[in-house]
Amino acid sequence: MSLWRQLTRGIRNLVHRDAADRDVADEVQHYVDEATTAGIARGLSPGAARRAAQLEVGNVTAVREAVRTYGWENLVGTTLADIRYATRRLTNSPGFTVVAVVTLALGIGASAAIFSTVNPILFAALPYPQADRVVMMSDIGAANSPVDVTFGTYVEVAARAHSFSELAVANAWQPALTGSGEAEPERLQGQQVSAEYFRTLGIRPAVGRDFQAAEDVPGGPRVAIVSERLARRRAGDSHLVGQSVVLDGDPYTVIGVMPASFENVLAPTADVWAPLQYNRTASFQTREWGHHLRMVGRLKSGVTLDQARREVAAVGRSQLAEFARPPWANLAGGMLITSLQAAMARDVKPVLLAIVGGVLLLLAIASVNVINLLLARGALRRGEIAVRTALGAGRSRLVRQVLTESVVLAFLGGAIGVLLAQAGVRALVLLAPAGLPRLGAIRLDGAVVIFALVLVTAIGMLVGLIPSLQVARGDPAAGLQHGSRRTAGRHHATRGVLVVTEIALALVLLTGAGLLWRSIHRLFGVAPGFDASNVLSMQVDASGHRYGPDSARYQFFQQAGDAVRRVPGVTAAAFTSQLPLSGDFETYGVQFEAHPDPTPDDAPAAFRYVVTPGYFQAMRIPLRRGRFFDARDDRNAPEAVIINESYARRVFGDRDPIGQRVRAGPEIGSTARPWDVIVGVVGDVKQASLAVGQQDAFYVPIGQWWWVDNVQSLVVRTSVDAKSLAPAVRNAIWSVDRQPITRVATMDDLLARSEAPRHFALVVFEAFALAALMLAAVGIYGILSGSVTERTREIGVRSALGASRGNILALVVRQGMMLTGMGVAIGLAGAVAASRAVATLLFGVSRFDPLTYGAVVAVLVGVSGVACWLPAWRAAKVDPVITLRAE
Amino acid sequence: MDDANTDLIQGTLDMLILKTLSLGPLHGFGIARRIEQISRGVFKVNPGSLLTAFQRLERAGWLDAEWRETENSRRAKFYSLTRPGRRQLERETADWMRRVGAVTRLLKAEG
Numbered sequence: 001m002s003l004w005r006q007l008t009r010g011i012r013n014l015v016h017r018d019a020a021d022r023d024v025a026d027e028v029q030h031y032v033d034e035a036t037t038a039g040i041a042r043g044l045s046p047g048a049a050r051r052a053a054q055l056e057v058g059n060v061t062a063v064r065e066a067v068r069t070y071g072w073e074n075l076v077g078t079t080l081a082d083i084r085y086a087t088r089r090l091t092n093s094p095g096f097t098v099v100a101v102v103t104l105a106l107g108i109g110a111s112a113a114i115f116s117t118v119n120p121i122l123f124a125a126l127p128y129p130q131a132d133r134v135v136m137m138s139d140i141g142a143a144n145s146p147v148d149v150t151f152g153t154y155v156e157v158a159a160r161a162h163s164f165s166e167l168a169v170a171n172a173w174q175p176a177l178t179g180s181g182e183a184e185p186e187r188l189q190g191q192q193v194s195a196e197y198f199r200t201l202g203i204r205p206a207v208g209r210d211f212q213a214a215e216d217v218p219g220g221p222r223v224a225i226v227s228e229r230l231a232r233r234r235a236g237d238s239h240l241v242g243q244s245v246v247l248d249g250d251p252y253t254v255i256g257v258m259p260a261s262f263e264n265v266l267a268p269t270a271d272v273w274a275p276l277q278y279n280r281t282a283s284f285q286t287r288e289w290g291h292h293l294r295m296v297g298r299l300k301s302g303v304t305l306d307q308a309r310r311e312v313a314a315v316g317r318s319q320l321a322e323f324a325r326p327p328w329a330n331l332a333g334g335m336l337i338t339s340l341q342a343a344m345a346r347d348v349k350p351v352l353l354a355i356v357g358g359v360l361l362l363l364a365i366a367s368v369n370v371i372n373l374l375l376a377r378g379a380l381r382r383g384e385i386a387v388r389t390a391l392g393a394g395r396s397r398l399v400r401q402v403l404t405e406s407v408v409l410a411f412l413g414g415a416i417g418v419l420l421a422q423a424g425v426r427a428l429v430l431l432a433p434a435g436l437p438r439l440g441a442i443r444l445d446g447a448v449v450i451f452a453l454v455l456v457t458a459i460g461m462l463v464g465l466i467p468s469l470q471v472a473r474g475d476p477a478a479g480l481q482h483g484s485r486r487t488a489g490r491h492h493a494t495r496g497v498l499v500v501t502e503i504a505l506a507l508v509l510l511t512g513a514g515l516l517w518r519s520i521h522r523l524f525g526v527a528p529g530f531d532a533s534n535v536l537s538m539q540v541d542a543s544g545h546r547y548g549p550d551s552a553r554y555q556f557f558q559q560a561g562d563a564v565r566r567v568p569g570v571t572a573a574a575f576t577s578q579l580p581l582s583g584d585f586e587t588y589g590v591q592f593e594a595h596p597d598p599t600p601d602d603a604p605a606a607f608r609y610v611v612t613p614g615y616f617q618a619m620r621i622p623l624r625r626g627r628f629f630d631a632r633d634d635r636n637a638p639e640a641v642i643i644n645e646s647y648a649r650r651v652f653g654d655r656d657p658i659g660q661r662v663r664a665g666p667e668i669g670s671t672a673r674p675w676d677v678i679v680g681v682v683g684d685v686k687q688a689s690l691a692v693g694q695q696d697a698f699y700v701p702i703g704q705w706w707w708v709d710n711v712q713s714l715v716v717r718t719s720v721d722a723k724s725l726a727p728a729v730r731n732a733i734w735s736v737d738r739q740p741i742t743r744v745a746t747m748d749d750l751l752a753r754s755e756a757p758r759h760f761a762l763v764v765f766e767a768f769a770l771a772a773l774m775l776a777a778v779g780i781y782g783i784l785s786g787s788v789t790e791r792t793r794e795i796g797v798r799s800a801l802g803a804s805r806g807n808i809l810a811l812v813v814r815q816g817m818m819l820t821g822m823g824v825a826i827g828l829a830g831a832v833a834a835s836r837a838v839a840t841l842l843f844g845v846s847r848f849d850p851l852t853y854g855a856v857v858a859v860l861v862g863v864s865g866v867a868c869w870l871p872a873w874r875a876a877k878v879d880p881v882i883t884l885r886a887e
Numbered sequence: 888m889d890d891a892n893t894d895l896i897q898g899t900l901d902m903l904i905l906k907t908l909s910l911g912p913l914h915g916f917g918i919a920r921r922i923e924q925i926s927r928g929v930f931k932v933n934p935g936s937l938l939t940a941f942q943r944l945e946r947a948g949w950l951d952a953e954w955r956e957t958e959n960s961r962r963a964k965f966y967s968l969t970r971p972g973r974r975q976l977e978r979e980t981a982d983w984m985r986r987v988g989a990v991t992r993l994l995k996a997e998g
Contacts, residue, residue, distance in 0.1 A: 034916035071943040
């Protein structure tokens with residue numbers, strides 16, 4: 001009751017301030033009137049009665065004040081007054097305000113944007129129930145890198161390990177969806193999954209039902225679960241359940257629709273799922289024993305990651321007769337088991353952490369700048385504060401007032417910063433590489449706003465504390481005697497620390513950004529091994545029943561190639577089973593006759609390219625020895641293989657590889673398999689990324705490979721703008737047959753896309769570096785020029801005493817440079833330490849790259865030099881008499 | 888009035904106001920006068936403290952305030968005791984009596 005009264009009365013007084021004031025005034029007045037009346041009644045004259053009444057009440061204003069200071073709303077009142085005062089002061093010095101607010105906004109905006117981006121990827125739990133129990137399991141590859149698992153391994157671990165309540169595997173799947181009628185065939189993203197997949201993630205279909213174990217057997221029913229996205233697109237609602245869709249030419253019954261909120265972190269774009277239907281007792285030669293599945297598990301409650309790892313390792317060490325294992329999936333070292341979240345973030349973690357580090361540095365620089373600005377202001381206010389102290393203002397009241405100004409600044413900066421962050425997040429999502437996990441979950445959320453607010457308040461307090469303490473410490477007498485100029489010396493220590501800090505911070509950030517910037521330029525300078533200009537590529541899908549036999553598919557690709565070559569503007573066209581820098585990644589084992597027993601390390605799998613003749617010419621991959629494929633290399637001819645240059649050199653040394661015999665692909669260990677012959681050697685081509693060194697490859701003509709791949713990439717060299725020919729080329733293919741065509745892109749695009757993660761880091765770092773450079777330059781200039789300006793009087797005295805302008809300049813610049821030198825020394829140490837954080841992102845540049853360090857130091861020293869020299873020069877130029885008289 | 892002992896004992900003003908109002912609604916000046924009269928001039932109420940105390944007591948919910956005409960037809964802010972205010976007065980009175988009794992006993996024992 002009384003609390004309610006406190007609140008309502010307080011608010012009423014706040015809202016009706018004038019009424020409340022009048023109320024008190026009236027009450028006091030009434031008291032005086034009654035006292036006067038009582039006096040007259042006692043027989044005093046009206047004048048005497050009034051005087052007596054006033055004597056009794058005392059100072060009416062003081063009484064009013066005393067009554068009015070009661071209540072919490074009064075604290076609000078003074079705070080509001082403080083805020084009004086601070087706002088007025090800030091609007092009176094717009095230059096200071098704008099610089100401070102922009103500086104803070106940059107710092108806060110950048111940190112909030114980065115925090116928004118990083119939070120869902122690195123810190124927030126995945127959107128699954130008990131997400132911390134969902135783990136990713138992989139085989140162990142070279143240097144402990146994760147490798148996709150085989151179905152055989154999955155079957156054994158699922159049968160023998162007891163740490164998991166569910167285990168599931170998933171296979172990337174891109175079925176062609178053919179609609180009824182003449183709708184364009186569409187290539188869907190999807191997954192073939194073991195029946196436990198959705199149960200492992202802990203998400204059930206919103207409509208319909210989940211897969212059952214009985215459906216996940218070879219030859220099982222064709223059933224599918226679709227995403228809410230696809231259901232809405234195809235049927236307008238969720239009534240797709242029970243209907244039939246045609247995938248890769250087969251009718252599938254839709255049994256379920258996932259909820260709209262379902263986030264499938266393993267394949268974010270997947271729209272359709274079907275049971276894997278693999279054979280649990282398949283022989284080693286089948287796909288069941290190929291490393292191509294992603295395996296996820298859900299830990300039983302109470303089981304830790306370590307326990308699971310130990311149990312799976314123990315399973316790996318003890319082999320049972322009923323679970324045979326091939327050498328390439330022997331489980332000997334156990335499996336890599338990490339939380340699904342860690343596995344998702346694995347690739348991007350170094351980039352993100354580097355960015356987080358960068359943004360923290362930026363924030364630190366921004367704060368140092370604002371501290372300096374407020375310090376300088378504190379110095380200017382010394383006289384005013386002294387007057388107010390002398391008039392009786394309490395120290396705590398003064399500190400509160402100065403703090404209010406800082407907090408108002410910080411909130412202004414924070415508000416603009418949050419707007420900046422919103423724009424920044426949008427830009428980051430647009431810029432982000434496709435591989436960035438949980439892209440859809442990145443948004444400026446409440447947590448970030450709270451983060452920004454806490455940050456802002458902390459900065460406001462921190463930044464305000466130093467000047468207000470300085471103010472409170474000041475002796476009003478000294479302040480009154482003389483503004484601030486004679487006490488400037490006391491600031492020197494603080495300023496010196498600020499200069500050194502600012503330069504050191506800027507140096508760390510700028511070297512990091514510089515190293516990355518140099519890396520990306522090195523990287524884009526790397527030749528991909530083919531001529532990417534004027535090449536159009538697209539994926540053509542000839543799966544489905546119409547192309548049951550290989551011969552039909554072979555014929556389709558032949559005819560499609562011929563049709564494309566007839567398009568005006570096309571100079572060459574060819575098909576390949578995998579396309580460089582497109583994200584395709586398919587390797588097969590290779591066995592050379594010259595090295596009958598290759599150790600696994602010595603002969604890792606090589607990229608397989610099954611190509612139509614003319615592929616090398618279309619891509620302009622240079623021939624080093626021997627010959628290209630041509631029409632001779634058909635099904636009846638001896639099987640021909642081309643390998644790449646560095647591979648040939650490593651295997652054969654100085655010997656001529658032409659004519660050497662080799663087995664590549666399936667059944668390479670089998671003596672029953674005839675040898676193929678190397679007919680040519682071509683230049684190295686980058687497959688995975690420009691930065692990845694592995695480029696061992698073998699090329700086989702399409703007519704001689706074991707099968708004709710369903711999905712092939714068309715490469716078209718054009719004499720006109722490659723992109724403009726895309727519709728004509730597509731129509732040429734569709735003139736043969738209307739098959740799904742996807743991933744239409746120029747090779748230039750693919751090249752840029754393959755470097756997107758690095759490019760992303762680069763753009764972000766360039767933005768940081770630019771902001772940091774600006775902030776550091778403004779800050780260093782502000783701090784140094786401020787300290788020089790404070791010495792104007794000293795400079796005047798010196799020149800009055802006969803110091804030449806050169807002397808004075810040398811003195812001032814030398815002192816500034818000493819501080820700069822200290823900052824550079826500390827910054828260099830910090831930069832060397834920090835460079836370890838970006839080391840994994842660097843390419844072709846040492847983390848101690850002298851050029852980067854040199855350039856950054858030169859820039860910072862240059863800025864400091866100008867910042868010292870300019871104000872000193874200005875001060876020395878002025879007639880000393882004027883300077884001295886100005887006091 | 889002599890100057891000695893005219894200040895209120897710390898913390899008793901609230902109780903005295905409540906007690907005074909328990910006899911009926913009254914305005915500030917009336918309350919001050921009545922306290923002086925009943926205490927036979929021992930206590931002299933400072934108007935500033937009195938008006939501030941009204942704010943506090945009203946916020947606490949022990950008083951209600953209302954602008955009304957006085958008998959000499961001035962507008963005045965009349966305070967009246969609320970039900971919680973009456974209970975508070977009983978509590979404070981009991982408390983006060985207990986203390987006074989204790990202090991009296993102590994003084995008598997000492998003497």
